[in-house]
Every structure is written in C-alpha cells, then in structure tokens.
Amino acid sequence: MKRLTNQTEREAAQREIAALLAARGEWVCSEAGRLRSAPTTVRAVEWEVRLSAGGVHFSFWSDVGLRVWRVAAWEWTGERLVIEATRRAGAERAMLELVPRSSIQAGLAVLRAARGEACERLARLACDAPPPGALKIVRARLSAGARRSEPGRYARISLRRGRGLIAVTGPVVDLGKQEADAVVSSALLWWSRLQQRAGKERVTELWLLVPHELREGVRQRLALLREEVLRDLRLYEIDEEWRTLTLVPLPKLNELLTAQPRSPAAPRDELSEAARRIVALAPAEIDAVRARHGETLRYHGLPFARVRRVAEQEHVWFGTGKGTERRLLDKRSWPQLAKLLDELIAHRRADTPDARHALYRALPEAWLESLLRRDITRLDPGLVVSPLHAQFRLARAARGAGSRPVDLLALRRDGRLVVIELKVSEDVALALQAADYWRRIEAHRRHGHIARARLFGDAGMTDEPPLVYLAAPGLRFHRAFQTLASCITPEIEMYRFDINEDWRTGVRVLRRTRVSEDVDGLV
Known part of the structure; x- marks a missing residue:
C-alpha cells in the first residue's frame, strides 16, 4: 500500500483517489474483515477527498450521516480501492474497501462463500450438543439477504432429534450489542414461518446461538416475550473459538424491572448564552438538546452546532460532519456558520426543490x-x-x-x-x-x-x-x-x-x- 508520509505523497494521493472515484459513477464501501450485509452505496455527489493541514480526508454520506476518515495509506488493485483509514484522532481504525458497482457480483460471491462456511460451522457446533449422537443435521442455509442478490446475516439450521425437528439460528457476521433487537426479531419471524408451514415433522424448539457480545442484550430482549413463546426457546452462548455452546438461563421480566438501574445525571435547566444566540437565528427550526456539559443544537433534528463548557468558558463547534469537519466558532468563522444556516434553510425544509440533497435526506x-x-x-x-x-x-x-x-x-x-x-x-x-x-x-x-x-x-x-x-x-x-x-x-x-x-x-x-x-x- 502507498503510505502517506510527506506532503508530496499526500497531494498525490488526494489527486489519484479523487480521479479513481470520479471515473466511476457509483461505488460500494465496506469495512474489510467485518462481514456486513448492507454496505454503503457511495454516489458521485456524496463523496469528497480533501487535502488539509491534517492530511487527506475521505468523506461520504451514509445512512447514519456524514462519515469522515483520515487516509493513512491506500491501494488500487485494479478491482477495488483499499484505504487504510483512521478517525477520532486514531482511536478508531478501519480498512475501507470500495468496489465499483459493476464489480459487485464477484464480491458478493466471496461474501456468500464466507458466510456459508460460518453457517456450516454453526450447524456442526449445534449438532455436537449433548447427549452425543442425539442430533442430526437436516439442512443448513443462510437467511434471505436485505436485497435479492445479497447473502443473509443469519444461519438457518434444522436438526433432527427423534421424530421432531429443532430450529437453530444465529448470526454469521460481526454484530455489535446494539443489534440484539434485530437478532431476536429475525429469529422470531423465522420461527413463526416454520410453525405455519410445519407438516408431519413438528418443529419442537428454537435455539438462538449468539457470541458473548450479544449474550446480555439478547437475554434481556427474551424476557420481554410471552410465556407461550419462551416455552420452546433456548439461548446458547458461543465461545470465542466457536468450539462450545453454553446454555444461558433466561430471566423473568420482573427481575430486570426490580434491578437497580444507574440513575441518570440531570442536565442543566437553562441554555447557555451561546446556545440562545444561535437558536434565536431560526427559533422555529432550531432546538437544543441539553447535557451536563453543554448543548447540541439541531436544525429540524440535524445536529449542526455543539456548545461545550471547558474551564468555565463556553466554546462552540459547528458543522454537520464529525471530527475534523467541525470548526470552532469565533469572530472570523461566524460567516461560515451563517452560510451553513443558509444551506439548511434552503434544503432542509418540506418544500425543498431537491429532495435528493444530503441535508434533506439526513436523519x-x-x-x-x-x-x-x-x-x-x-x-x-x-x-x-x-x-x-x-x-x-x-x-x-x-x-x-x-x-x-x-x-x-x-x-x-x-x-x-x-x-x-x-x-x-x-x-x-x-x-x-x-x-x-x-x-x-x-x-x-x-x-x-x-x-x-x-x-x-x-x-x-x-x-x-x-x-x-x-x-x-x-x-x-x-x-x-x-x-x-x-x-x-x-x-x-x-x-x-x-x-x-x-x-x-x-x-x-x-x-x-x-x-x-x-x-x-x-x-
């Protein structure tokens, strides 16, 4: 990979990466090593490669807003653009892979094979559950993907035990703890379909196999279900090496409700002077979300300025992006804040002339x-x-x-x-x-x-x-x-x-x- 160690290399990288992206109208961006079912589509008007004093920054719009990465190294393989990137002053690192939309089918085949292999491993692991020899794999396949051509994120496994069947499911991708709702919902929906179409072979149980990161979140979601649903459901934790399953006891809902939660910290009641000045620029559209150390100002829900108290002084950063995309507000930068507000007023409104504009579509x-x-x-x-x-x-x-x-x-x-x-x-x-x-x-x-x-x-x-x-x-x-x-x-x-x-x-x-x-x- 080409590492950016001096200004000449950074300038060359900015030109060449921008030229590569511009040469093809649409790209699909994903993080290498983390299997995702829905990579981000990056279109021509939604990306920017910018050279600044801090280096080369690659930014693009995604479903969660503007993503900004600092380019540490890059490589064009002839089929894909690979960018070694960092965010948050190096605290977050990623290997971004951008593939032209026309080359996606080849990439999906690789993704499907990797997830299929993970599905087979889960099936063998579930089949080895005690007592030995009691279970037999009937089928192991992937769930349907978010789009017709994409492989799914979950294994769909059927095991035979005697005359009955056991339904087994679990993620075959890297999922964070915030995905617990989706994991349980997907499993329940599959279970419902199995119950509706079951013929002579009765599906007697549903097993959820989850890694440690999802264990607690899934366990808590299951406590929210009806007793009739929980009766046939089992939760297992997969060890880090995918070698053993551990049965996880399920809590009663009342146990979760009586456990002492952490008391939330009370935010300030009054807005800061800086926040009041900015809200006054468009009071019908701007609101303030208060926290212990300041406020976040939003234009129709889109954060565009943040007020923080540092050493008893108020400081304001503005911008709809993250990290390096934000600017400190002072006398010299007030015109830039005014320009940003003009753009929000023009595009983030119900009767916008351009419903595809990023400011209209965001959040x-x-x-x-x-x-x-x-x-x-x-x-x-x-x-x-x-x-x-x-x-x-x-x-x-x-x-x-x-x-x-x-x-x-x-x-x-x-x-x-x-x-x-x-x-x-x-x-x-x-x-x-x-x-x-x-x-x-x-x-x-x-x-x-x-x-x-x-x-x-x-x-x-x-x-x-x-x-x-x-x-x-x-x-x-x-x-x-x-x-x-x-x-x-x-x-x-x-x-x-x-x-x-x-x-x-x-x-x-x-x-x-x-x-x-x-x-x-x-x-």
Missing part, C-alpha cells in the same frame, strides 16, 4: 422527532412532552447491553407515562425495540428516578407502567410488525399510530389502534 427520524417535540398534541391532544426527554439517557444494563435515548417521553393528562418510538422507514425490530425502551423506562420509574428528575415539573404521575406509542407513516410499518408484536408480553400496552406520508408538512394521525387487541402471530 429523517430526528426530523420527525423535532416536529413532535414542538407540538406533541399532533399525535395525541392529551400529551405533554418532557422538555428534557432527549437528555434522559437510558442507563446501561448489566454487562454492557448498551445505553440510548428514548425518542420521546411524554405524560398523559391522567398522569400516566408514555414512551414514544418513531420510524419513517420499515424496521422489522420496531416492536421489540419499543418493548425494550418500555422496560428501561419502567425500571427507572419504579426506582423513582423519573420523579426525582422532575422531567414534567410539578405534574403528578400515577403508579402505573408506561404506555407505548409506535408512530410511523402508514406504509412504513413492516409487513411482519403484527406477527412480532404478538410475541411481546401483554404486560406492555402498545398503540400503533399511522401518520401521513408527507409528515414534513405537518404530522397528522390517520389511524390509531391498540396492538395487543389484535395479536394472531405466534400465539
């Missing part, structure tokens, strides 16, 4: 959340939203099952909490994800954290578990939503809100239904 769920945060009565006239909802981060679960903020936390007029989860695109894991939010908020409620934080001022709360509102455009609820919602314990009261497709022009509720009153999936 759509945050945009929807910001609209409802300003006027939650559009969803339900009886709600009051917490002004500090975005700061009330859900405490980390035991052994690192992750922490994350709930979309919206509201209070009904009768004093009952409402957990609100928003989607603008199909997400098969919506029901389980919302149930997990409910679990975390209910644990905080039981331990008095929400009352002590005074998230709703002097308003009183009833001693009842929260409700769950799931809101999305009507055509954006996944077709398997009802099947998976039927697996959730009836202790969680869920409501589905179908909103208008053109929600950016104003949110309107088209239909509201209670999910638990129409369950006919697995149970």
Whole structure:
C-alpha cells in the first residue's frame, strides 16, 4: 500500500483517489474483515477527498450521516480501492474497501462463500450438543439477504432429534450489542414461518446461538416475550473459538424491572448564552438538546452546532460532519456558520426543490422527532412532552447491553407515562425495540428516578407502567410488525399510530389502534 508520509505523497494521493472515484459513477464501501450485509452505496455527489493541514480526508454520506476518515495509506488493485483509514484522532481504525458497482457480483460471491462456511460451522457446533449422537443435521442455509442478490446475516439450521425437528439460528457476521433487537426479531419471524408451514415433522424448539457480545442484550430482549413463546426457546452462548455452546438461563421480566438501574445525571435547566444566540437565528427550526456539559443544537433534528463548557468558558463547534469537519466558532468563522444556516434553510425544509440533497435526506427520524417535540398534541391532544426527554439517557444494563435515548417521553393528562418510538422507514425490530425502551423506562420509574428528575415539573404521575406509542407513516410499518408484536408480553400496552406520508408538512394521525387487541402471530 502507498503510505502517506510527506506532503508530496499526500497531494498525490488526494489527486489519484479523487480521479479513481470520479471515473466511476457509483461505488460500494465496506469495512474489510467485518462481514456486513448492507454496505454503503457511495454516489458521485456524496463523496469528497480533501487535502488539509491534517492530511487527506475521505468523506461520504451514509445512512447514519456524514462519515469522515483520515487516509493513512491506500491501494488500487485494479478491482477495488483499499484505504487504510483512521478517525477520532486514531482511536478508531478501519480498512475501507470500495468496489465499483459493476464489480459487485464477484464480491458478493466471496461474501456468500464466507458466510456459508460460518453457517456450516454453526450447524456442526449445534449438532455436537449433548447427549452425543442425539442430533442430526437436516439442512443448513443462510437467511434471505436485505436485497435479492445479497447473502443473509443469519444461519438457518434444522436438526433432527427423534421424530421432531429443532430450529437453530444465529448470526454469521460481526454484530455489535446494539443489534440484539434485530437478532431476536429475525429469529422470531423465522420461527413463526416454520410453525405455519410445519407438516408431519413438528418443529419442537428454537435455539438462538449468539457470541458473548450479544449474550446480555439478547437475554434481556427474551424476557420481554410471552410465556407461550419462551416455552420452546433456548439461548446458547458461543465461545470465542466457536468450539462450545453454553446454555444461558433466561430471566423473568420482573427481575430486570426490580434491578437497580444507574440513575441518570440531570442536565442543566437553562441554555447557555451561546446556545440562545444561535437558536434565536431560526427559533422555529432550531432546538437544543441539553447535557451536563453543554448543548447540541439541531436544525429540524440535524445536529449542526455543539456548545461545550471547558474551564468555565463556553466554546462552540459547528458543522454537520464529525471530527475534523467541525470548526470552532469565533469572530472570523461566524460567516461560515451563517452560510451553513443558509444551506439548511434552503434544503432542509418540506418544500425543498431537491429532495435528493444530503441535508434533506439526513436523519429523517430526528426530523420527525423535532416536529413532535414542538407540538406533541399532533399525535395525541392529551400529551405533554418532557422538555428534557432527549437528555434522559437510558442507563446501561448489566454487562454492557448498551445505553440510548428514548425518542420521546411524554405524560398523559391522567398522569400516566408514555414512551414514544418513531420510524419513517420499515424496521422489522420496531416492536421489540419499543418493548425494550418500555422496560428501561419502567425500571427507572419504579426506582423513582423519573420523579426525582422532575422531567414534567410539578405534574403528578400515577403508579402505573408506561404506555407505548409506535408512530410511523402508514406504509412504513413492516409487513411482519403484527406477527412480532404478538410475541411481546401483554404486560406492555402498545398503540400503533399511522401518520401521513408527507409528515414534513405537518404530522397528522390517520389511524390509531391498540396492538395487543389484535395479536394472531405466534400465539
């Protein structure tokens, strides 16, 4: 690989990489060594190779926003562009592989073979479970991919035991702990299909095989399911070498709710002077998410400025990118901030002339959340939203099952909490994800954290578990939503809100239904 050790090499790399990318209209970017089912598509207008004092920076838009990498070394093999890259001052490293869209089929064949081999290994591992010789592999294949030509992320294995069958599934890709909802949802959906089409051979059990990183998250999600579903389900942890399986005991939901969660830190009540000045530039569009050490300012949900207190002084960084893409705000850079706001005003609005612009497309769920945060009565006239909802981060679960903020936390007029989860695109894991939010908020409620934080001022709360509102455009609820919602314990009261497709022009509720009153999936 060509390493960038001096300015001449950096200048040459910037020119040559930019020329390679420009020569082909569309690329697919993935991280080498980490098997992903949905690499990022990088189009001509969505990338930039820039030379700066800090080196060569390659940036592109992805589903999670702008990604910025510093190029340490690179190589063009004739088929793919390989970039050794770093982020966050070297704290994060990756080997990026960019393949022209026309060469994708060859890459998919390699990916399919690697995942197929992992599937076979999982099948042999499950077949060796005690007692020896009791199980036989009937079939081992991959799940369907996100797209027709892509290999799936999960193994689908059938084992024979006597006259019955055991369904076995587990990931064959590197998944983080945040993927627990997707892992369990995929397994339940497959299990439902097996139950519906089972003929003479009865499928008696469902085994989930997961690595250590997913163990705790999956274990907690399973506690949210109905007893009828859990009855035939087993969870196994795979050791690091993929040589042994360990049966994992499943907790009762009440055990998770009575465990003491970490008390969230209370953010500041008042905005900083710097934040107030920026919000005043477009008060109808800009909101502030407060934290202990400052604020994040968002334009229709898109973060564009951050205020931090360092040594008792306020400092502002602005930019819609990350890391080196942000600039420190001072007298000289105010014009650049004004220019950024002009671009946001021009492109991040409901009647934009260019719906493909990156500023319009970025973080759509945050945009929807910001609209409802300003006027939650559009969803339900009886709600009051917490002004500090975005700061009330859900405490980390035991052994690192992750922490994350709930979309919206509201209070009904009768004093009952409402957990609100928003989607603008199909997400098969919506029901389980919302149930997990409910679990975390209910644990905080039981331990008095929400009352002590005074998230709703002097308003009183009833001693009842929260409700769950799931809101999305009507055509954006996944077709398997009802099947998976039927697996959730009836202790969680869920409501589905179908909103208008053109929600950016104003949110309107088209239909509201209670999910638990129409369950006919697995149970």
